[in-house]
Amino acid sequence: MAADRETGGQAAVTAVADSVRDLVRAVRKSKARMTADGRDDDGESATYAVLHMVAAGGPMRASELAACVHSDLSTVSRQAAGLVADGLLERRADPVDGRASLLALTAAGEAAVAAREAGRVAFFGRVLDGWTEDDLRLFARMVGRFTASYDQVHAAVIAERAQREQAGRAQPAAHRSAAHH
Secondary structure: OHHHHHHHHHHHHHHHHHHHHHHHHHHHHHHHHHHHOOOOHHHHHHHHHHHHHHHHHOOEOHHHHHHHOOOOHHHHHHHHHHHHHOOOEEEEEOOOOOOOEEEEEOHHHHHHHHHHHHHHHHHHHHHOOOOOHHHHHHHHHHHHHHHHHHHHHHHHHHHHHHHHHHHHHHHHHHHHHHHOO
């Protein structure tokens, strides 16, 4: 009986893994369609990721922003410079350290974030058309739960892999040292 539950559970996990794979493929196809249509979605997405993070977190230093969007400082600094030039972000003196500056949304930046968010919600409204409100709430909870678990487990797997690789590199050095003594 336990084996049947395990097999059923494994089948359910495989079904979820297959569904996630299909979702990733669909997202890649949508990006390819946008690129073929002449839209640079990756550049635009990165720009809006920066704007959205400042909208959500408030004024912040470029280094904090880089950490929040999981990018390097030079890339975020270049993006921020473009957004400042476009009038979507502005630099303000850091009240804690006057030598540093904070990046903050301008009114135009707030409008751009609001327009992008409205477009995103409208798109998903079309995707989810016909779903009941209960289904939508359940789906949102389950996707949120899945996303948090995925992020936590993925980070742990990467950390474990790094530890094994580091231990593997240290082990031959220890053997070489012992052989010379």
